[in-house]
Amino acid sequence: MNLFDVYQKKIETLLGEMSSAGELPAGLDLSRVKVEPPKDASHGDMSTNAAMVLGKPAGKNPREVGEAIAERLRKLDGVREVTLAGPGFVNFRLSPDVWQEIVAAVLAQGTAFGDSKMGQGEKVNVEYVSANPTGPMHAGHMRGAVIGDVLARLLTKAGYDVTREYYFNDAGAQVDVLGRTTYLRYREALGENIGEIPDGLYPGEYLKEVGAGMAKRDGDKWLNRPEADWIAPMRAFAVARMIENIKHDLDLIGIHHDVFTNEREIVENGTLEEVFKKLQDMDLIYQGTLPPPKGKEMDDWEPAELTLFRSSNFGDSSDRPLKKRDGTWAYIMPDIAYHYDKMRRGFNTMINVLGKDHGNYLDKMRPAVSALSNGKASITVMFCGMVKLFKNGEPVKLSKRSGNIITLREIVEEVGAGVVRFHMMTRTPDSEMDFDFAKVVEQSKDNPVFYVQYAHARCHSVMRNATAMFGAGVENEKFDLSRLNAEDDIQMIRLLASWPRFVVAAAEAKEAHRITIYLHDLASAFHTLWNKGREDATLRFLHENDRELSLARLALVRAVATVIASGLAVMGVEPLKEMHA
RNA sequence: GCGCCCGUAGCUCAACUGGAUAGAGUGUUGGCCUCCGAAGCUAAAGGUUGUGGGUUCGAAUCCCGCCGGGCGCACCA
Numbered sequence: 318m319n320l321f322d323v324y325q326k327k328i329e330t331l332l333g334e335m336s337s338a339g340e341l342p343a344g345l346d347l348s349r350v351k352v353e354p355p356k357d358a359s360h361g362d363m364s365t366n367a368a369m370v371l372g373k374p375a376g377k378n379p380r381e382v383g384e385a386i387a388e389r390l391r392k393l394d395g396v397r398e399v400t401l402a403g404p405g406f407v408n409f410r411l412s413p414d415v416w417q418e419i420v421a422a423v424l425a426q427g428t429a430f431g432d433s434k435m436g437q438g439e440k441v442n443v444e445y446v447s448a449n450p451t452g453p454m455h456a457g458h459m460r461g462a463v464i465g466d467v468l469a470r471l472l473t474k475a476g477y478d479v480t481r482e483y484y485f486n487d488a489g490a491q492v493d494v495l496g497r498t499t500y501l502r503y504r505e506a507l508g509e510n511i512g513e514i515p516d517g518l519y520p521g522e523y524l525k526e527v528g529a530g531m532a533k534r535d536g537d538k539w540l541n542r543p544e545a546d547w548i549a550p551m552r553a554f555a556v557a558r559m560i561e562n563i564k565h566d567l568d569l570i571g572i573h574h575d576v577f578t579n580e581r582e583i584v585e586n587g588t589l590e591e592v593f594k595k596l597q598d599m600d601l602i603y604q605g606t607l608p609p610p611k612g613k614e615m616d617d618w619e620p621a622e623l624t625l626f627r628s629s630n631f632g633d634s635s636d637r638p639l640k641k642r643d644g645t646w647a648y649i650m651p652d653i654a655y656h657y658d659k660m661r662r663g664f665n666t667m668i669n670v671l672g673k674d675h676g677n678y679l680d681k682m683r684p685a686v687s688a689l690s691n692g693k694a695s696i697t698v699m700f701c702g703m704v705k706l707f708k709n710g711e712p713v714k715l716s717k718r719s720g721n722i723i724t725l726r727e728i729v730e731e732v733g734a735g736v737v738r739f740h741m742m743t744r745t746p747d748s749e750m751d752f753d754f755a756k757v758v759e760q761s762k763d764n765p766v767f768y769v770q771y772a773h774a775r776c777h778s779v780m781r782n783a784t785a786m787f788g789a790g791v792e793n794e795k796f797d798l799s800r801l802n803a804e805d806d807i808q809m810i811r812l813l814a815s816w817p818r819f820v821v822a823a824a825e826a827k828e829a830h831r832i833t834i835y836l837h838d839l840a841s842a843f844h845t846l847w848n849k850g851r852e853d854a855t856l857r858f859l860h861e862n863d864r865e866l867s868l869a870r871l872a873l874v875r876a877v878a879t880v881i882a883s884g885l886a887v888m889g890v891e892p893l894k895e896m897h898a
Numbered sequence: 899g900c901g902c903c904c905g906u907a908g909c910u911c912a913a914c915u916g917g918a919u920a921g922a923g924u925g926u927u928g929g930c931c932u933c934c935g936a937a938g939c940u941a942a943a944g945g946u947u948g949u950g951g952g953u954u955c956g957a958a959u960c961c962c963g964c965c966g967g968g969c970g971c972a973c974c975a
């Protein structure tokens with residue numbers, strides 16, 4: 318239930334009536350007409366720009382149009398205090414019962430309050446994490462992992478049919494390195510002294526158990542045999558183990574993908590050839606020579622004739638090679654084929670969460686997606702900035718070379734999954750962010766996770782007190798919403814009522830971090846209201862001698878807790894009923 | 899050199915995607931616990947939204963030019 322949608326429709330109907338009555342021309346474009354909360358609450362509950370948007374096409378002064386709109390608006394049920402302001406805003410208030418009903422709606426819908434049908438069941442593919450299975454999840458992965466997952470939750474809440482996907486490469490050079498390192502660990506497990514891990518292999522301890530696992534499964538059958546014999550089984554075994562490992566680590570922060578796709582499948586089932594043929598049929602493939610890249614020192618540049626894709630037809634800065642000089646596929650080809658595969662599976666909206674260092678991924682992929690779908694499919698990339706870790710105020714040095722990585726598991730064990738998730742969402746995705754192990758668990762209002770959780774816990778504290786005061790089961794007793802008539806009550810409800818709007822706006826913009834902003838506002842409003850009760854006893858939630866008011870206020874408090882929980886659910890964070898030190 | 903992103907209070911970030919007087923936190927200085935959890939609330943203060951033009955009823959937001967920053971620019975993966 319989105320009140321703003323309700324009044325948007327009412328106003329559109331009203332404008333239609335004005336056209337019929339000849340007060341406005343027929344066939345006006347209403348798409349820019351909006352109903353939103355005014356920036357300054359003292360202007361009213363809602364505001365519409367209709368008069369300003371329609372003034373010009375109607376050939377009338379906006380204020381004149383506004384006056385006519387106001388006239389009709391005054392006659393609507395639930396509307397009061399219609400005023401004309403500024404350049405032509407029509408502001409109005411809603412009568413208290415309209416607001417009070419929101420509390421009932423929230424309690425009836427529970428955390429589903431704020432769900433929207435905006436997405437209309439459209440299939441969306443959100444691809445995130447997608448780390449190659451060469452090591453455990455570490456600090457560098459957590460930002461993208463959480464951003465992708467929360468975006469998926471948000472889009473689901475907004476009515477999209479979301480598939481969470483993980484794509485990994487189980488071929489290629491990195492995976493060969495994994496295979497070789499596993500072989501070394503395998504020999505170690507069989508009793509050999511392997512000494513230091515040589516340069517160019519993965520030094521991390523985590524491959525020890527993989528090698529041991531291999532030794533357990535296959536015994537010594539791979540010893541003293543050439544690499545050509547053992548590299549494939551080592552790779553396969555290690556990849557399978559690492560994927561299990563990754564799934565397990567992701568589970569620690571509540572992340573579960575629906576689909577795992579690997580590059581090998583795409584390559585082996587002939588998708589590359591199919592895509593290539595398709596592009597050929599569209600006359601988008603030719604043999605040619607590219608100019609050397611500009612602005613870069615190229616000591617070994619040699620012009621060569623290559624098989625090129627006319628990506629510049631689709632806005633790319635230059636055409637791109639799909640085959641190398643030796644005739645084998647260029648590396649972007651599997652990626653293109655993979656996106657073709659997604660489209661073939663019915664996804665016209667594809668979202669990719671990547672690190673900022675993949676800066677030109679979109680440039681490379683968009684032309685292909687556009688060509689292969691005749692412009693129907695879209696690919697969006699969300700770039701994530703780096704997370705800088707701090708311990709005791711000192712930056713944590715990370716070195717993958719020495720195997721000195723901070724794993725996701727360590728972080729989650731130290732601060733908890735909810736804290737990690739919430740913090741990753743406190744900034745726009747592409748900004749850099751500091752993550753201080755001490756600060757993120759600090760129990761003060763400086764810490765947004767705590768602040769929001771505290772508000773939720775306080776709500777539950779009120780519920781506990783209500784039980785103590787009025788006996789068990791008070792929350793199920795009937796309440797009279799009309800008792801919520803203090804301006805502060807209504808103020809609180811207004812904020813609750815705007816939650817569905819936030820969901821829609823955040824989903825439209827694909828900016829899940831806005832949810833944290835809303836939650837912080839809501840928590841702040843609740844803390845404020847709480848404290849007002851200290852100075853003005855009439856605003857307290859519970860009144861021993863006024864059971865009816867207490868029940869109504871208790872309903873309000875439960876609604877606040879419900880909306881906080883609804884927001885935290887989008888974040889994938891478990892709401893706390895009690896804070897404990 | 900080219901492409902993408904960014905530039906908002908001293909600092910870290912918002913601003914519901916074109917709306918009215920640009921808001922929070924932090925830092926500084928005050929006030930509030932016999933009272934539902936003071937782990938909180940509250941007052942003051944801080945701005946030519948990098949800059950110069952343009953578009954319109956209206957611009958932090960859209961367009962163009964500068965200035966400054968980040969990332970990317972191979973047939974590597």
